[in-house]
Amino acid sequence: MLWTKKDLLGLEQLTREEINLILDTAESFKEVSTREIKKVPALRGKTAVNLFYEPSTRTRVSFEVAAKRLSADVINIAAETSSVRKGETLVDTGKNIQALKADIIIMRHNCSGAANILARNLDISVVNAGDGWHEHPTQALLDIFTLKEKLGKIEGLNVAIVGDIAHSRVARSDIWGLTKLGAKVILCAPKILLPVGIELTGAKTSSDIDEVLKKADAVNVLRMQFERDEGAAFPEQLEYFKKFGITQERLARAQKNIVVMHPGPINRGIEMSSAVADGENSVILEQVTNGIAVRMAVLFLVSQAKDIKK
Amino acid sequence: MSILIKGGHVIDPANKIDSVIDILVEGKKISRVAQNIQDKADQVIDASNKIVAPGIVDMHVHLREPGREDKETLASATAAAAKGGVTTVLAMPNTNPAMDCPQSIELLKGIINKTAVINVFICGTITKDRAGYELSEIDKLKKAGAIAISDDGSSVDNDELMSEAFKQAKQAGILVICHSEDKKLSGKGVINLGFNSTRLGLRGISAESEYKRVARDIGLAEKNLARVHIAHLSCKESVEIIAKAKQKQEKNVTCETAPHYFALSEDDIVDYDTNMKINPPLRTKEDVLAIKAGLEQRIIDVIASDHAPHTENEKEIEFERAEFGKIGLESGLAISVMELIDKKILSWKELIENISLFPAKILGINKGTLSIGSEADIIVIDPNQEFILEKKSIVSKSKNSPFIGKTVKGLVEHTICNGKPVYKYNNGIYR
Numbered sequence: 001m002l003w004t005k006k007d008l009l010g011l012e013q014l015t016r017e018e019i020n021l022i023l024d025t026a027e028s029f030k031e032v033s034t035r036e037i038k039k040v041p042a043l044r045g046k047t048a049v050n051l052f053y054e055p056s057t058r059t060r061v062s063f064e065v066a067a068k069r070l071s072a073d074v075i076n077i078a079a080e081t082s083s084v085r086k087g088e089t090l091v092d093t094g095k096n097i098q099a100l101k102a103d104i105i106i107m108r109h110n111c112s113g114a115a116n117i118l119a120r121n122l123d124i125s126v127v128n129a130g131d132g133w134h135e136h137p138t139q140a141l142l143d144i145f146t147l148k149e150k151l152g153k154i155e156g157l158n159v160a161i162v163g164d165i166a167h168s169r170v171a172r173s174d175i176w177g178l179t180k181l182g183a184k185v186i187l188c189a190p191k192i193l194l195p196v197g198i199e200l201t202g203a204k205t206s207s208d209i210d211e212v213l214k215k216a217d218a219v220n221v222l223r224m225q226f227e228r229d230e231g232a233a234f235p236e237q238l239e240y241f242k243k244f245g246i247t248q249e250r251l252a253r254a255q256k257n258i259v260v261m262h263p264g265p266i267n268r269g270i271e272m273s274s275a276v277a278d279g280e281n282s283v284i285l286e287q288v289t290n291g292i293a294v295r296m297a298v299l300f301l302v303s304q305a306k307d308i309k310k
Numbered sequence: 311m312s313i314l315i316k317g318g319h320v321i322d323p324a325n326k327i328d329s330v331i332d333i334l335v336e337g338k339k340i341s342r343v344a345q346n347i348q349d350k351a352d353q354v355i356d357a358s359n360k361i362v363a364p365g366i367v368d369m370h371v372h373l374r375e376p377g378r379e380d381k382e383t384l385a386s387a388t389a390a391a392a393k394g395g396v397t398t399v400l401a402m403p404n405t406n407p408a409m410d411c412p413q414s415i416e417l418l419k420g421i422i423n424k425t426a427v428i429n430v431f432i433c434g435t436i437t438k439d440r441a442g443y444e445l446s447e448i449d450k451l452k453k454a455g456a457i458a459i460s461d462d463g464s465s466v467d468n469d470e471l472m473s474e475a476f477k478q479a480k481q482a483g484i485l486v487i488c489h490s491e492d493k494k495l496s497g498k499g500v501i502n503l504g505f506n507s508t509r510l511g512l513r514g515i516s517a518e519s520e521y522k523r524v525a526r527d528i529g530l531a532e533k534n535l536a537r538v539h540i541a542h543l544s545c546k547e548s549v550e551i552i553a554k555a556k557q558k559q560e561k562n563v564t565c566e567t568a569p570h571y572f573a574l575s576e577d578d579i580v581d582y583d584t585n586m587k588i589n590p591p592l593r594t595k596e597d598v599l600a601i602k603a604g605l606e607q608r609i610i611d612v613i614a615s616d617h618a619p620h621t622e623n624e625k626e627i628e629f630e631r632a633e634f635g636k637i638g639l640e641s642g643l644a645i646s647v648m649e650l651i652d653k654k655i656l657s658w659k660e661l662i663e664n665i666s667l668f669p670a671k672i673l674g675i676n677k678g679t680l681s682i683g684s685e686a687d688i689i690v691i692d693p694n695q696e697f698i699l700e701k702k703s704i705v706s707k708s709k710n711s712p713f714i715g716k717t718v719k720g721l722v723e724h725t726i727c728n729g730k731p732v733y734k735y736n737n738g739i740y741r
Contacts, residue, residue: 089623089626091627109628111629112512113510113511113628117627132630134511172509195508197504197508
């Protein structure tokens with residue numbers, strides 16, 4: 001099949017086939033990073049702009065590395081030091097970047113839907129690198145890619161997502177992606193961190209982490225995003241760790257080969273103990289490596305869709 | 311000047327007319343309503359196969375002048391109204407300055423006299439600067455010309471202050487219009503709380519934040535034996551509360567909804583379209599059915615536009631930062647025809663009651679009728695003419711309509727206000 005979308009805004013709108021196409025493309029790009037000369041000319045002469053309205057290290061660097069391994073030129077804009085501070089609107093900023101003849105904008109924004117608004121106002125590609133609480137499609141794609149690599153398939157897997165579901169764009173993208181590929185997703189969190197109607201996505205919910213871990217083939221542990229919701233109720237940290245924290249002791253009662261994931265950055269001792277983060281079930285650093293292949297695939301596909309349209 | 315409207319299907323619920331009959335307008339007033347009028351007139355309108363009705367009385371309109379003339383002016387809003395078949399509006403008081411003192415009202419009256427093409431009545435504020443802390447001098451607002459008071463856009467949180475407002479409004483003989491919203495419950499929400507707010511990662515506004523405040527406002531009105539009109543009903547529970555209250559305090563409780571609450575649901579918020587960002591928010595499909603049932607069962611008295619113009623700069627931005635509200639003066643009738651007449655929820659007579667007669671009665675103004683001797687506010691509608699609501703044909707200064715691109719039905723062909731043609735389809739606005 002051919003990829004036809006100029007943008008990647010989220011996984012909710014993608015078909016199973018489109019998700020598989022990204023994963024398959026990522027598979028073939030993964031090898032590039034193992035070469036002596038880690039570069040292919042797929043995006044030579046293209047310009048990708050990292051437009052980040054929120055602080056981010058791992059996602060921004062991952063996209064930058066991905067674009068550079070495809071031979072694209074990369075420009076980084078940290079919005080807090082740009083004319084955004086002078087009151088420029090999102091759409092104006094986007095149109096200026098388009099006028100510079102850039103080809104792809106990779107945007108991180110603290111407002112849900114910001115990437116949609118930018119994408120519908122521009123002809124160039126927009127890749128969502130995380131918008132508010134909405135979606136973080138490339139993170140979910142790399143989670144799924146890593147799981148598939150570890151367990152050989154996605155169909156039929158029991159995948160638990162534990163923690164701050166309410167404020168998590170990763171959780172939303174994971175739910176869409178995993179359920180579309182046939183995994184069973186169970187969300188485990190204190191009630192106040194489970195948003196209204198989340199079970200309508202097809203995911204199940206639970207507040208009993210030990211029960212959930214018994215059946216899970218994989219667990220994705222989310223960070224408590226205190227910074228995302230000023231004034232909102234959060235569980236007390238020690239209490240949360242006691243009830244939901246992923247520890248060696250808990251893992252001992254889970255399936256032996258359970259895959260432990262985390263989108264980073266980790267709050268060690270809040271959602272996960274250090275021993276687990278660094279333990280043998282953890283694939284956290286492999287996720288980071290796979291992130292490059294997945295993002296190479298996404299940048300390549302959206303760029304190709306643009307070229308086909310021409 | 312005289313105008314003869316011939317052969318139209320006249321629907322005038324006030325006079326129980328629902329038949330083909332002619333209307334003669336002489337000067338500012340309706341001089342005859344009779345079969346087959348043969349008098350000579352300066353202008354003859356052939357209204358065969360058309361509906362002839364009293365002009366729409368839209369009791370919930372944000373005109374933005376004075377203060378935000380970049381969004382809308384009296385001139386642009388009243389022109390838009392004329393195009394939409396609206397001959398009377400009630401101007402909401404959240405202008406700058408707010409309509410919280412006689413001086414502000416005088417200022418607005420001056421602008422109305424200079425630039426309005428239709429009738430504009432003024433709503434004063436309940437509290438000074440709509441801040442919810444100190445009551446306006448309600449009797450003085452009334453003397454200056456306000457025909458209702460409202461802090462629209464906000465609700466007075468303090469129960470005692472709100473109770474006092476009802477008490478003084480009753481003494482002054484003025485209607486209180488309530489924007490019923492408990493901000494402590496709605497918080498920073500931007501769309502209805504539910505699966506869609508979760509899916510889109512947006513903060514939600516619960517139905518509870520509306521209906522609890524509706525119940526409180528009705529309770530405080532009852533305590534003071536005062537009249538209350540609840541603005542822009544959006545959810546099922548609010549309709550239920552109103553239905554119950556009407557059994558007890560029939561004459562003192564009235565309410566309105568807006569076309570978007572029966573034409574759109576939260577599921578229509580696609581691609582973060584900020585023209586769908588409205589307060590109260592678009593609710594669930596179930597709520598839409600309840601609003602329609604409320605109209606069908608005659609629980610909801612009024613359909614008003616809640617016309618809320620905003621510039622593109624305030625709308626085509628991040629969803630949570632965009633302003634709440636949509637325009638509606640030009641689309642309200644056609645949306646109502648599509649959703650209520652075509653779907654057999656209301657008859658034409660009932661729709662005319664909701665958009666013209668009832669709001670006029672609630673406001674206590676001599677409008678919404680085609681009685682002989684009354685000021686001639688008349689519209690001629692082609693009920694079957696389909697048309698597309700296009701952005702380029704919007705007369706309002708702001709273009710924030712969620713209905714752009716929609717094919718609708720029920721075209722306003724003529725609008726006559728105070729005996730004067732103010733709009734004709736294809737000819738535009740007459741000033």
